[in-house]
Amino acid sequence: MATVERTPDLGFLFAKAAHSLQTEMTARLEHIGLMPREQCVLSKALEGEQTQIRLAERCELDKTTMVVTVDRLEKAGLVERRPSPTDRRARIIAVTEKGKAVAEEGDALIEGIYADILGSLPDDERAVFANALARLVTDRLSNPPTCVTPVRRPRTS
């Protein structure tokens, strides 16, 4: 006897998944003294020396949020602000040796979580799920309609 097919509550599922994952990442990153946003910035900064603005764009953060994030990273000795040789307004975010170590630790930690989550799915569903999720975000769920009271983004990503 077939069960009644109900449309799954995507709003609830996405919200729950995002919140749980964010919580797990936050908890694990606490052990190495990073907040998820700092981990994101640090990791991106490691890929190549860039200005704050460039980093903010790549992390999809407001430039004012980037200021406080870099403040913290700098205070922790993980990055340095260096004057740009070509633009005296701009500052290059350079990752220190210590920052490099922490960033790599954080990257591995996050990758481990992702791998473990995907690993919890049956082998034959894993790739389909990952591809479908990526496609939804890229296609159907890109450019949502604007609303009068914009939905605030939760912290980090």
Place this chain on the structure above:
Amino acid sequence: MATVERTPDLGFLFAKAAHSLQTEMTARLEHIGLMPREQCVLSKALEGEQTQIRLAERCELDKTTMVVTVDRLEKAGLVERRPSPTDRRARIIAVTEKGKAVAEEGDALIEGIYADILGSLPDDERAVFANALARLVTDRLSNPPTCVTPVRRPRTS
């Protein structure tokens, strides 16, 4: 030649999906004068008359959040607070005729969005994706570890 398999950025994908969907729901519900949280409460209230506390539990809302939500719904004439016949502390949330109409409109609207989103996936991926997402939330992503600075939930769900 096989492309390098990178672990997809689940944190980014879930956050983006949740935010985009929330934005889309907010935009569409604005047309019928509801916020997503109100729609959720109204819809659950329609399933049977319950106390505020019970409704709050089912919507996973704080009871103080429920107060302001019911305030708004009541002011809009969509629900009424009635004294519980069995517990003089409690109040039963009764949906009005107008509220019933709006709730059904909202339900249909949300269901339509979900169906459209799932419909954007290839036929052979749809069920796998929905099942995998539901399983992740139910299993691997339930009970995330607690962290020192708890991750705030964005509004609604």
Place this chain on the structure above:
DNA sequence: TATTGTTATACTCTATAACTATA
């Protein structure tokens, strides 16, 4: 003593605006 509903409040975080110094 615990619970329902309410009110008040603290606190965090996002978003915006304004300012400086350069370009």
Place this chain on the structure above:
DNA sequence: TATAGTTATAGAGTATAACAATA
């Protein structure tokens, strides 16, 4: 005039505590 970085502030919203009425 526009942009990089900074600072300050407004505003929204969550979470918490405290209270009154009742169990």
